Amino acid sequence: MKAKVYVTIKQNVLDPQGNAVQGALHTLGFNEVGKVRIGKYLEIDLDTNDRAQAEEKLKTMCEKLLANTVVEDYRFELEG
Amino acid sequence: MKAKVYVTIKQNVLDPQGNAVQGALHTLGFNEVGKVRIGKYLEIDLDTNDRAQAEEKLKTMCEKLLANTVVEDYRFELEG
Numbered sequence: 001m002k003a004k005v006y007v008t009i010k011q012n013v014l015d016p017q018g019n020a021v022q023g024a025l026h027t028l029g030f031n032e033v034g035k036v037r038i039g040k041y042l043e044i045d046l047d048t049n050d051r052a053q054a055e056e057k058l059k060t061m062c063e064k065l066l067a068n069t070v071v072e073d074y075r076f077e078l079e080g
Numbered sequence: 081m082k083a084k085v086y087v088t089i090k091q092n093v094l095d096p097q098g099n100a101v102q103g104a105l106h107t108l109g110f111n112e113v114g115k116v117r118i119g120k121y122l123e124i125d126l127d128t129n130d131r132a133q134a135e136e137k138l139k140t141m142c143e144k145l146l147a148n149t150v151v152e153d154y155r156f157e158l159e160g
Binding site: 006007008018021024025028030032033034035036037038039040041042043044045046047048054057060061064065066 | 086087088098101104105108110112113114115116117118119120121122123124125126127128134137140141144145146
């Protein structure tokens with residue numbers, strides 16, 4: 001089973017990396033670019049066929065390690 | 081119009097960050113975790129309603145700045 005995990009900075013938290021990329025895109029002439037937010041995207045192979053258990057485990061992984069839930073949100077999708 | 085951009089490390093390129101996260105998840109007791117690959121996820125607001133033009137611009141942004149196409153792949157989705 002394969003999981004796709006998205007970790008994003010919460011809406012009301014500053015994203016300096018996103019602001020830097022926005023500035024760089026403007027410098028390159030992409031003036032139609034508005035807000036840019038940057039997060040992480042993880043692909044995780046899971047050696048299990050139990051979907052409910054996989055979801056439970058993934059939630060714990062995100063809370064414990066993958067996301068800093070003070071400033072970040074996470075969501076995930078399971079495939080296969 | 082809103083774009084979601086995914087930048088991932090190419091399959092045959094080593095991902096030390098992913099390996100580190102895999103090791104950490106094993107240490108935390110998640111032994112069902114196999115390969116972990118880590119990429120970037122960007123949300124970009126675009127001030128345009130021309131979908132074809134937006135796709136063209138995004139492609140150029142990815143090639144020029146957002147992805148290092150030597151070692152990274154990218155893909156994007158347009159919404160709205």
